Amino acid sequence: MKDCPDVYTWQALLDGEEQDPELWAHLDRCAACRELYRDIAAAASLAGALFTGESLPEGFSERVLQRIKPFPAGLVAALLFLLLSVAAVYADPGGLQWWFAAGITRQVGFILDMLISMFYLLQNTGPAWLFTAAAALVALEIFFLHKIIKTAED
Amino acid sequence: MANNKEEQLIEMIERHGDKVFRLALRCTGCRQQAEDITQETFLRAYTHLDRFDGNRPPGPWLMKIALNLCRNWARKNRELPAEIERKSAQPGPEQSFLENEQRQELMRALNGLPEMYREVLLLRHVSELSYREICDVLGLELSLLKNRLYRGRMMLRDMLEARREA
Numbered sequence: 001m002k003d004c005p006d007v008y009t010w011q012a013l014l015d016g017e018e019q020d021p022e023l024w025a026h027l028d029r030c031a032a033c034r035e036l037y038r039d040i041a042a043a044a045s046l047a048g049a050l051f052t053g054e055s056l057p058e059g060f061s062e063r064v065l066q067r068i069k070p071f072p073a074g075l076v077a078a079l080l081f082l083l084l085s086v087a088a089v090y091a092d093p094g095g096l097q098w099w100f101a102a103g104i105t106r107q108v109g110f111i112l113d114m115l116i117s118m119f120y121l122l123q124n125t126g127p128a129w130l131f132t133a134a135a136a137l138v139a140l141e142i143f144f145l146h147k148i149i150k151t152a153e154d
Numbered sequence: 155m156a157n158n159k160e161e162q163l164i165e166m167i168e169r170h171g172d173k174v175f176r177l178a179l180r181c182t183g184c185r186q187q188a189e190d191i192t193q194e195t196f197l198r199a200y201t202h203l204d205r206f207d208g209n210r211p212p213g214p215w216l217m218k219i220a221l222n223l224c225r226n227w228a229r230k231n232r233e234l235p236a237e238i239e240r241k242s243a244q245p246g247p248e249q250s251f252l253e254n255e256q257r258q259e260l261m262r263a264l265n266g267l268p269e270m271y272r273e274v275l276l277l278r279h280v281s282e283l284s285y286r287e288i289c290d291v292l293g294l295e296l297s298l299l300k301n302r303l304y305r306g307r308m309m310l311r312d313m314l315e316a317r318r319e320a
Contacts, residue, residue, distance in 0.1 A: 015285070046314060064196050065163075
């Protein structure tokens, strides 16, 4: 009894985590350990009923793959920006005068650089942020368009 | 690169999807919730695939994500499931009714266990993970895991016996 393995060893043997053949030989000759082993096996068998043979629903992989397709928000933002810029010039050909009149010509390059950097940044950002950035760009464009038209009217 | 990532994701779903789904199903008791948790597990894995050490097996990592999602779900939904929602309604003969009763008993007993024992039992008996994998998922020493598994099984047996006697 003194040299008998502990309950955790018997449990590991039962679970296939312990492979020592000497343990089986010990079980053959030790009634107390056999009793202990049976006790653990009965408890493990009850817990084994927790197993459910369920498998993933049909089409699971396809549904996951659909969810990882990125929304091309960066491209949408760039297209919207381009579209609104062209529209602004066509809507009011003299409108660019406002830029000069406002005295911000030197800042235009800086703003464009910033927008390009933002574009690169957005490429590495999640779809939600990209969409927010696209919305912000649209809002900015609408603001400038409104300003240009108002200046032209004045 | 993106294709490679997608291929890795599909391989992970094929190899570990069922285990994750079973765990989620046992935790929530609802097929739809279980699928949501399983999808979220693989989406998170996909997002963080670049940071994952490719030399390590992905199984424990995925189960860790799934287990955290199950814990969050359990926190939001205080009442743990008494039974798993069936795939389709099967009008039951007596045998089916009795089996159903036994499963419900088992789930109630399981839900009566402290979380640390319940999780070990779920990972071992539902997801069929090895001792080493469970240690990785839960961040436990092997000796502690053996202790929790042994005590968890005995507590589950005692609870079932007490319920039957009552």
